[in-house]
Amino acid sequence: MKHLTYIGLGSNLGDSEQILAAAAKKLAALGPVQVSKLYQSPPMGPQDQPHYHNAVLQLETDLEPLDLLDTLQALEQEAGRVRLRHWGERSLDLDLLLYGQKNIKNERLIVPHVGIMERDFVVIPLLDLDPTLQIEGQSLQQLDVVKHSTLTVLADSSWVQF
Numbered sequence: 001m002k003h004l005t006y007i008g009l010g011s012n013l014g015d016s017e018q019i020l021a022a023a024a025k026k027l028a029a030l031g032p033v034q035v036s037k038l039y040q041s042p043p044m045g046p047q048d049q050p051h052y053h054n055a056v057l058q059l060e061t062d063l064e065p066l067d068l069l070d071t072l073q074a075l076e077q078e079a080g081r082v083r084l085r086h087w088g089e090r091s092l093d094l095d096l097l098l099y100g101q102k103n104i105k106n107e108r109l110i111v112p113h114v115g116i117m118e119r120d121f122v123v124i125p126l127l128d129l130d131p132t133l134q135i136e137g138q139s140l141q142q143l144d145v146v147k148h149s150t151l152t153v154l155a156d157s158s159w160v161q162f
Helices: 016-028 065-078 120-129
Strands: 003-013 033-035 040-043 053-060 093-099 152-155
Touching: 003 016, 003 120, 016 033, 016 053, 016 065, 040 120, 065 093, 093 120, 120 152
Parallel strands: none
Antiparallel strands: 003 053, 003 093, 033 053, 040 053, 040 152
């Protein structure tokens, strides 16, 4: 059975656009995908790091949630991800944001992703993919974070070619 999932992509080390495009292409091997525009955002954690490149990818997959999480973490490792500090710089960050309409809470995975509604670098790319998207009954378009965004558009959805 296919599940509609949304995956957050982020990078602020190396050639971020190329790193994110490579990850998106690898995810496309798992099922049909669409990508949001590519954005730049200030870091959420320590401010002594480069700005991030962010996007969201919509993936239809038959992978179960933890199998998809394992795949995302393997792709991060392939890209040389090192966790130096909490909310610190990284070459590739892949977050499972939404998995159908499921609410998942276990020791490895929380979906919808924690903090999803407060992060413009997640909400606005999600709206690129589905302007009517709601999470737990709340319309994303109505969120304050949309009205007070700090994002800069770097490229339209053609930033990655499948």
